[in-house]
Amino acid sequence: ETGVTQTPRHLVMGMTNKKSLKCEQHLGHNAMYWYKQSAKKPLELMFVYSLEERVENNSVPSRFSPECPNSSHLFLHLHTLQPEDSALYLCASSSRLGGFGTQYFGPGTRLLVL
Amino acid sequence: AQTVTQSQPEMSVQEAETVTLSCTYDTSESDYYLFWYKQPPSRQMILVIRQEAYKQQNATENRFSVNFQKAAKSFSLKISDSQLGDAAMYFCAYRRLMYSGGGADGLTFGKGTHLIIQP
Numbered sequence A: 001e002t003g004v005t006q007t008p009r010h011l012v013m014g015m016t017n018k019k020s021l022k023c024e025q026h027l028g029h030n031a032m033y034w035y036k037q038s039a040k041k042p043l044e045l046m047f048v049y050s051l052e053e054r055v056e057n058n059s060v061p062s063r064f065s066p067e068c069p070n071s072s073h074l075f076l077h078l079h080t081l082q083p084e085d086s087a088l089y090l091c092a093s094s095s096r097l098g099g100f101g102t103q104y105f106g107p108g109t110r111l112l113v114l
Numbered sequence B: 001a002q003t004v005t006q007s008q009p010e011m012s013v014q015e016a017e018t019v020t021l022s023c024t025y026d027t028s029e030s031d032y033y034l035f036w037y038k039q040p041p042s043r044q045m046i047l048v049i050r051q052e053a054y055k056q057q058n059a060t061e062n063r064f065s066v067n068f069q070k071a072a073k074s075f076s077l078k079i080s081d082s083q084l085g086d087a088a089m090y091f092c093a094y095r096r097l098m099y100s101g102g103g104a105d106g107l108t109f110g111k112g113t114h115l116i117i118q119p
Helices: none
Strands: A004-007 A010-013 A018-025 A031-037 A044-050 A053-057 A064-070 A073-079 A087-094 A109-113 B003-005 B010-014 B019-021 B024-026 B032-039 B046-052 B064-069 B074-079 B088-096 B113-118
Touching (some): A004 A087, A010 A018, A018 A031, A018 A087, A044 A064, A044 A073, A053 A064, B010 B019, B024 B074, B032 B074, B046 B064, B046 B074, B074 B088
Parallel strands (some): B010 B113
Antiparallel strands (some): A004 A018, A018 A073, A044 A053, A064 A073, B003 B024, B032 B046, B032 B088, B088 B113
16 A cells, blocks of 8 residues: 555654654645554544645644645654654545545554653 | 544454444534544554445445444444454544535544454
8 A cells, every 4th residue: 555655664763853754645635634643542633734734733742843845745843752752653644525535544653762 | 522432452253253343432413424444463554444424324345344323323343254364453433524625634533442363
């Protein structure tokens, strides 16, 4: 499945580092999402972008900074993270037109904060 | 706020048998969508099946079918003729209705059910 790609697939960073996660979708969609999946917790919605405009920010700490330069690309910039931020970060995309708007997911980036 | 509950952390079934995964949700909306996603060890989330709340007919996709009980706010997944490749985490998810031309909205997920297939 290459509809939604994410890089890197694995990332280890110290608490003082700055890194970025990248997501790219090849499905012609115009809405993109970041989710966080921690152990033993439900997937948590972090950010929603529709036509490159952020439409939802789900009370996410400012150390996470999203960027959506166009409808095909989504970034998550990370700085001064905490160990509890270690998780699988999933990107998804969908069509913003009415109807199901089914979200298609990338393979995720597994992040470890030391 | 909407909530999704999956009360079975883990389920086990013999290969070729049938298994049902439970999901209940809470919402004040009358129109919405419900989804089942599968997450195998690769961690790739894969759509299994989806249901529109305003449709009374239960959705079916090959060996996968749902039992949607709107009044009870229940959305269970039945897997028939279980196969080894069905082993995965299964997540139930809710999304409110997007009106035509409307924006985007995130999914609310349950905690998941780990499905084990016994050969």
